Amino acid sequence: MGSTEEEIKLPLIDLSGYINPQKPGDKERVIAEIKDACTNFGFFQLKGHGVPLSLQKGLLKSIDTLFALPDEEKMALSYLKNPSRRGYEKSGMSLREGDALPDSKEAYYIGREDPVTEHYGFYGPNVWPHQIPDDQFRDPVWEYYQATYHLGELIWEILLLALGHPLTIMEQFAKRPMVQMKMIRYPPLAATLPGQFGVGAHNDFGGVTVLLQEPGKHGLEVWIEDKQAWLPVQALEDVYVINCGDMIMNWSGKRFKSAKHRVINKADNEARLSCATFFHGDVNATNPLNPDDPDRSTVGQLLIKRFKSQFSLPKDAISKVAPEQLTA
Numbered sequence: 001m002g003s004t005e006e007e008i009k010l011p012l013i014d015l016s017g018y019i020n021p022q023k024p025g026d027k028e029r030v031i032a033e034i035k036d037a038c039t040n041f042g043f044f045q046l047k048g049h050g051v052p053l054s055l056q057k058g059l060l061k062s063i064d065t066l067f068a069l070p071d072e073e074k075m076a077l078s079y080l081k082n083p084s085r086r087g088y089e090k091s092g093m094s095l096r097e098g099d100a101l102p103d104s105k106e107a108y109y110i111g112r113e114d115p116v117t118e119h120y121g122f123y124g125p126n127v128w129p130h131q132i133p134d135d136q137f138r139d140p141v142w143e144y145y146q147a148t149y150h151l152g153e154l155i156w157e158i159l160l161l162a163l164g165h166p167l168t169i170m171e172q173f174a175k176r177p178m179v180q181m182k183m184i185r186y187p188p189l190a191a192t193l194p195g196q197f198g199v200g201a202h203n204d205f206g207g208v209t210v211l212l213q214e215p216g217k218h219g220l221e222v223w224i225e226d227k228q229a230w231l232p233v234q235a236l237e238d239v240y241v242i243n244c245g246d247m248i249m250n251w252s253g254k255r256f257k258s259a260k261h262r263v264i265n266k267a268d269n270e271a272r273l274s275c276a277t278f279f280h281g282d283v284n285a286t287n288p289l290n291p292d293d294p295d296r297s298t299v300g301q302l303l304i305k306r307f308k309s310q311f312s313l314p315k316d317a318i319s320k321v322a323p324e325q326l327t328a
Ligand SMILES: O=C(O)CCC(=O)C(=O)O
Pocket: 182, 184, 199, 204, 211, 213, 219, 220, 261, 262, 263, 274, 275, 276
């Protein structure tokens, strides 16, 4: 487990030139910077993103409030009881194939708010903790979800432009995109087992990930293939980490990378909070970038495959999934 030389750093890109261009060429420059970052690393840091700091702070406070609930109350909100995989995941539930120990993190999932459960639970209503007043959890979390949903959409647009596609292509795969948000708390290092990770090494399976780290709570590390080393990523205030999942790598014909990453909370006595918003695509969408791609897997099939090999999935949900969804 080597560490990288000082000079390697993830690019820090300013999105304001794309959102609010001041002169000709501003948008194109941002597109080119993001293209380079995704080609070289599959990861970058982002400022000038337009998500208000107050929403980020409100979200972190809400996550803190949620995880402070007593264990029995959190377990009553378990995602294993919910057909759409929304709700609470306790520490020790995610064990990746090949890992010696499960993740130490606890998490809480929300997604699009659909009134009824459809498509084997890919779409459905969220689970909201009734014991926390709405203005201390549901409202700030939902407002934040929508803001990062839009940021994820914007990054997708830029990736498509960078690859030379028209923006109308979004219509082909993101009319009703699955956008899942995972709020996470990592226990202090002192409370984890020797060799246990907060989140073990993995690649994100899907589309664009918009990750907020609690400022100053370092712990995320990205695998740099060329150097064969883990690169620590600073947790900076008002700066997002953006990365591409495997689906983007495959849809782009490997032009964009999906990099392996992991989390070890470096603080001995303090928890670390983070929140990842994953912008995928419609459940039945296939590769919109290359109609000749022999792999016709749908977004839903890719998701199921990943949950089966890396993460737990409610047994009920697996049994309700049509067999063709599992053979991708
Ligand atoms: O908490 C973090 O910094 C990263 C989390 C992550 O990689 C994930 O949830 O996929």
